Amino acid sequence: xxxxxxxxxxxxxxxxxxxxxxxxxxxxxxxxxxxxxxxxxxxxxxxxxxxxxxxxxxxxxxxxxxxxxxxxxxxxxxxxxxxxxxxxxxxxxxxxxxxxxxxxxx
Numbered sequence: 001x002x003x004x005x006x007x008x009x010x011x012x013x014x015x016x017x018x019x020x021x022x023x024x025x026x027x028x029x030x031x032x033x034x035x036x037x038x039x040x041x042x043x044x045x046x047x048x049x050x051x052x053x054x055x056x057x058x059x060x061x062x063x064x065x066x067x068x069x070x071x072x073x074x075x076x077x078x079x080x081x082x083x084x085x086x087x088x089x090x091x092x093x094x095x096x097x098x099x100x101x102x103x104x105x106x
Contacts, residue, residue, distance in 0.1 A: 003035060004060050005036055007039040008064075013070055025039060034062065045073070052074075
């Protein structure tokens with residue numbers, strides 16, 4: 001079973017490279033045999049909270065990004081939900097320890 005992933009590309013950060021970043025994200029997903037469920041092309045981070053809230057129910061396990069600037073200020077919140085994979089630098093940030101939905105804190 002392929003890992004379900006989602007992607008975010010910020011137009012205000014990518015500027016005239018938005019389409020190129022989307023295509024590179026699609027290629028990255030294909031090369032890593034990831035199940036890319038969608039790409040949010042956004043002008044700002046207004047939709048991030050709702051998107052993050054949907055990840056568990058949608059079984060999204062990873063977020064693909066051109067770079068971390070696309071989620072500036074949201075990195076910790078995102079990594080409590082999913083792992084992150086960036087194009088630049090080509091790096092994976094694992095989900096934060098203890099943030100698995102099956103783990104409960106008493």
